[in-house]
Structure formats: C-alpha cells, structure tokens
Amino acid sequence: MNEHKIFSYPKQPMDEWITSFYRVRGVESHLFNFHSHQEYEIYFFHSGDCRYLINNRIYDLQPGDIILLDGMTLHKPNPQPGSTYIRSMIHFSPIWLQELLIILGIPNLLDPFQKLNNCLFRTGYDESGIFVDEGMKRITSLMAHLEAELQQKGKKNETIEAEIRLELVQLLVGIYKMSQKELAQHTNKRTEKEHHAEGIASWINNHYTEKVSLDRLANEMKLSKYYASHVFKEVTGFTVMEYVMGCRFNQVKYLLEMEPDQTLGNISRATGFESIAHFSRFFKEKAGITPSQYRKSRLKMDIAGRKEEQV
Template identity: 65%
Template structure:
C-alpha cells in the first residue's frame, strides 16, 4: 500500500439505509460524475484541492468543510489532484431516521438537510469539525464490525446495530447545533471565472429541457462561446454538454419514478432529449439498465418499503 493511503472503513448494510466511507484518499473510490441519490449525505472534506459543484453553485473547499446534501440535487466533486483528494462520506435513509427521532423525542435533526438548500458549513477543523470527523470514523468502523459479524454468524448483531443508531443520532445532533449558527455558513468570495461558471450552470438549469446551443448560451450571457466553454470546463471539470446531459438524466430519473404512467417518449421529450432512441441509449450507457427496467426496479423498491 502506498504511504499516502489512509485506513479505509466502508460498509453498506442494515437494509441498505446506511453507507459509510472514512478518509477515502485518491482513487480508492471512483471520482463520481454529476449524480444524485435518494439518501441524505454528509460529506466531510479532509484535504487536497477540490471544487464542489452542487447544482448551479460552486464551492472551493477547505479542510474541515462539511456539506449537507439532500441527495436529489445534482452534485459532483472536482479535485485538482486526485492523489491528494481525501474525504469522508455518510449516506443514510431519511425515512428510517424519522421513525427513530419520533421514538427518541428529539428535535427534527433532518432540518439542516431539508431547509438549508444543500449548505456548506466551514469549521476550519475546529472542535466541531473534529467531532464530526470522529463520529464518522466510529460509524464506519461499527458498520465494518457488523458486516464481519454477519459473515461469521449469518445474522446481524442487535447490540452493534443499536450502537450505530446511537452514534448516528449523536452525529446528527451535533450537526443540527452547528447549523443553527449562521456565522458558520460559507460566505462565498468567487473569482470572476467562478462567477461566469456559476452563471453558465444557472443558465443551463433554466434551459436544459430545450434545444441547447453554445451560441445561444454565450449570447444570453454576453460571453465569447470559446471563453464560456473553456472556463466552464476549467472550473467544473466537465463540458457544457456533459452538464446539460447530467441535468437531463437527473430529470429523467425523477420522471421515471414519480410519473409511472408517462410514456418513455413523453419522459424523454420533457427532459430535453430529441429522440427516444437517443434517450434510451444514453440512459442505458450511464445507468447500466434500460429506462423500463429502471422504472420497474423503482416500483418494486417502493412496494417493498410500503410492506
């Protein structure tokens, strides 16, 4: 193992409602494309140089930064040097946690994820940041222990599961208190390049369901199209059309799940695809499953949750 690599604890168990990765460095996990998911996410930036894109906002991360994500909003890290990029992540099911909060009679610990619009908390690695880091490590290790126990005995440890729940509540209670302090929210001071990149992503968010052209984008924003393309790639890590297609894909995933009676032709048209065939090929390439199969899988998952 290379000297720069740190211990990696990861697990996705307990009925798939909790996933933890602690201090993942470099390429131990793939650098994700623009993506979304149903779970809430706590992202802790440990080190390196990285810009983080959340829909049409761009953050220049500092060690100790904590991002609270609702999951459904498109997001993507853009590290400058993959080998030094270090982060911890925790994904969890808000549905499961709502029930636990009711039983414990605690405040709505999910309010920061629901009301703060995918916010970033800047701790500077102070005591509060160190607390979050320590809790994420505890949870990751406990999940690995649970997985080991399951492999050995064929059943999950109720004691370890209870520990995981208690540690998660402690983590979320700490974040809830942190989120109440308005001074911890990042006041962004963007460079002109970042301002232009954010303006471009905002324009795309408003127009991706139409036929998008770089000429029209540049004209509307009063930019050279070559400058617009170059600066967006430099800041975000992907091209204008890659961003457009990411927005379309996210919209398609939403419609396939939330509009089960809508035809594939209507879904593709509503998301900005010019043809059903292009939509189907692109979706299969990115999701490794056909649109119809994706919709059917989501229907099955929804029924299992209700049962």
C-alpha cells in the same frame, strides 16, 4: 479505501440504509461523475485541492469543510490532479431513522438536510469540526465490526446496529446545533472565472429541457463560445454538454419514479431529448438498465417499503 457498507433487512436486500467512507484517499475518476442519490449525505473534506459543484454553486474547499447534501441535487467533487485528496462521507436513508426520531421526540433533526439547500459549514477543524470527524470515524468502525460479524455468523448483530443508529443520531444532533448557530451558509469570494462558471450552470439549470447549444448559451450569457466552454471545463471539471446531460438524466430518474403513468415518450420530450431512441440509448449507457427496467425496479422497492412499514 476504507469503505464499509451495511445492507437493510432481508425483505429489501438491495436497499442500502447507510454507507460510510472514512478518510478515503485518491482520485479514482469513476467516483467523481456528476451524480445524485436518494440518501442524505454528510461530506467532510480533510485535505487536497478540490472544488465542489452543487447544482449551480461552486465551492473551493478548505480542510474541515462539511457539506450537507439532500442527495437529489446534482453534485460533483472536482479534485485537482496531483493533490492528496482526502474526504469522509456518510450516506444514510432518512426513512431508516424516521421511527427512531419520532420516539426520541426530535422529528425535525433532519431539517438541515431538507431546508438549508445543500449547505456548507466552514469549521476550520474547530471543536464542531473535530466532533463530526470523530463521529464519522466511530460509525465507520462500528460498521466494520457489524460487517465482520455478518460474514462470520451469517446474521447481523442487532446490538451493534443499534449502536450505529445512536451514533448517527448523536452526530446529527451536533450538526443540527451547528445549523442553529448559522455556522453554515458560508459565502465564498468568487473569482471572475468562478462567477462565470456559476452563471453558466444556472443558465443550464433553467434551460436544459429546451434545445441547448453552445452558440445559444454564449449569446445569451454575452460570452465568447471559446471562453464559455473553457472556463466551465476548467472550474467544474466537465464540459457544458456533460452538465446539460447530467441535468436531464437526473430529471428523467425523478420522473420515472415519481410519475409512473407518464409515457417514456412524454418523459423524453419533457427533459429535452431530441428522440426517444437517443433518450433510451443515453439512459441505458448511464444507468446500465433501460428506462422501463429502472422504473420497475423503483416501483418494486416502493411497494416493498410500504409492506415493511405495515409489518
């Protein structure tokens, strides 16, 4: 796996500002959980047999497909066993670029991530697809050089860091042009199974804060329990209840960070958990820390970020 991570300034040692993966192979299962993150993501699909679930939408990917993700929307690739699954990804913090974009006079450069609702570009490896592929390759190479120098000399090379920023801006300019030409917004022809799976996902997104059961879902969707359960697992790669709990987990993280005065009991009830004990146990199992510890860590990062801006 070609993976290179760059970390931010010493004042925020655990806050990654950009992460790059170029032409990663394989189907390591731990990488394909239903997840969200605060960074924006550029995802490039090279080859394999893979469906990609974004909230309640499902895409059958084709080589050259590019997905722009706002990060916070739940998403998950579902590569098929036995296929040679190859993809590239860049995660980056919009805050890290904010000042540079203002200086360059292009403050709207991130609009495709903010306004296109996690769109897909179907390039077919045309000129625009090759441009994005090569840009991601250059960024990964520069990050490898930066990491090597950091390990050898114990300090970052600011020239290489500046090159990475500029390469990313150039890549984002190309993506912005693609969005202006409306190359995104590809509408897949859905099979009946995919149509039903998307309907189930949409229903869950509207009801996950309530008491959810397969009986209720099947009844309201006018499907048999067996069919609803099996078609959702077949198309998305996980069960109905795994999707429900993924939605709840994502909302819990949002509320813990954005509503610091909310009690854990209120958050537990607002996100559909039957008890605060189940809520706390589930969160620690998924996040590795308790809800209170997660909230404290996010608040510390927020305070550190504000201090950074004031320096």
